[in-house]
Amino acid sequence: MNKLKIAIQKSGRLNEDSLKILKDCGISINNGNDQLMAEASDFPMEVLFLRNSDIPQYLKDGVVDAAIVGDNLLVEKGKGIRAVEKLGFSKxxxxxxxxxxxxxxxxxxxxxxxxxxxxxxxxxxxxxxxxxxxxxxxxxxxxxxxxxxxxxxxxxxxxxxxxxxxxxxxxxxxxxxxxEAVLAVSPKISEESNAILQKFRFRIQSVLKARNSRYILMNVPNNKIDAVGKILPVLKSLTVMPLAEEGWSSVHSVIDKNTFWEVIDELKAVGAEGILVCPIEKMVL
The missing domain is CATH 3.40.190.10 (Periplasmic binding protein-like II)
Incomplete structure (x- = not known):
């Protein structure tokens, strides 16, 4: 069975965050101390732990199909290598x-x-x-x-x-x-490995969207639901469920984590109460 070969930094600032995003994508890596290669137990992937400065050449030569590296390293040593996802860490x-x-x-x-x-x-x-x-x-x-x-x-x-x-x-x-950290792809990646890469990217996108979003729910007077809808950026439409108390509903949506304080102030101003903001583990669009 074909496997996606991906390189990450052997040690240093990118190593822990790279392993964490793999874990958040549901990919378990069984790597012991000083192990230079490890296989995922639940995804067709092999991870190579390499010196940071060596990774661009491994990508150019097609020894690895992809890598999690700093964008700055690609600028310095990786001309011609595509970065297909910004990962939001190691800025x-x-x-x-x-x-x-x-x-x-x-x-x-x-x-x-x-x-x-x-x-x-x-x-x-x-x-x-x-x-x-x-x-x-x-x-x-x-x-x-x-x-x-x-x-x-x-x-x-x-x-x-x-x-x-x-x-x-x-x-x-x-x-x-x-x-910042990016997912970079070898120009020599095969069609089979690229198909696995796309599945991996889908998982990454779901994780990153969740990291940057929060689930919000609140109690809203029925006559203020339209006003709340104008404040909240929604994926399709608000989720609205009637409460036992007549004239009130529970309203649910998703907001950007970087703007939720400003959004909450606006929601309170139009009459929203009992506002809860929760983290999201995964977000599949």
Whole structure:
């Protein structure tokens, strides 16, 4: 039986979230310590645990059919590889950082500077697009110490919270690109593996839709149901069930988790009571 071969990061920030989304998709991976390959027990899938920097080449060569990687890695090393789903986790920025004492005004300030980075292709493309020439020092790991030891005037690195920059007396000066985890696909994927991939994508989409939504139910006067319907973004129509108390109904719907506080304020203003907001495990459209 054909199986979808998917690569995820062996260790680091993407590993745990990648395994979690597989689990939420109903895919159980039995991987022991230091195991480089594992099979799913309930889905036609093999998982390869690889070094992050090696994954783009495995995709290009068709050794794996798909991978969960940071979008920033595809920009740096994966040209020609398609990202078919944004996964919503491991969000970060690839940014230029300079010493706190440096009075940065624009990207033109980088002209002629020495820049340390683990992303030379990304930086070169960015500088060329701005018509700027600078000297790059390619470093693997601990890029943020380069200005402190006199190796570089500035750095380009991944930034999440900015705490690492702060600890090294650096400040974020320019964002080159924003990144998050994506599902990437090999250009050499077979038709059989692609068919399995589409089933996997369907599960991912159901999980991500649920993560970004909340189920809401409330008691509403019957003469206010139309007003509630205008406030709530619904999939098709509101679910309305009569209550024992005459003139009232229980109204159910789905809302975006990022806007539900604003929506609740509006619902209360038109007379909704007993509002409950619940998480959704899966959402199949």
């Amino acid at each position: 970060c920025r690839v940014s230029i950082a300079v010493p706190k004492t440096f009075e940065y005004t624009s990207v033109k300030d980088l002209a002629g500077m020495q820049i340390a980075t683990s992303y030379p292709n990304t930086v070169n493309d960015f500088l060329e697009s701005k018509g700027i020439s600078a000297d790059l020092h390619q470093i693997s790991g601990s890029v943020e110490i380069a200005p402190n030891i006199g190796l570089a005037d500035a750095i380009v690195d991944i930034v999440s919270s900015g705490s690492t920059l702060f600890k090294n007396n650096l400040k974020e000066a320019e964002i080159i690109l924003k990144s």
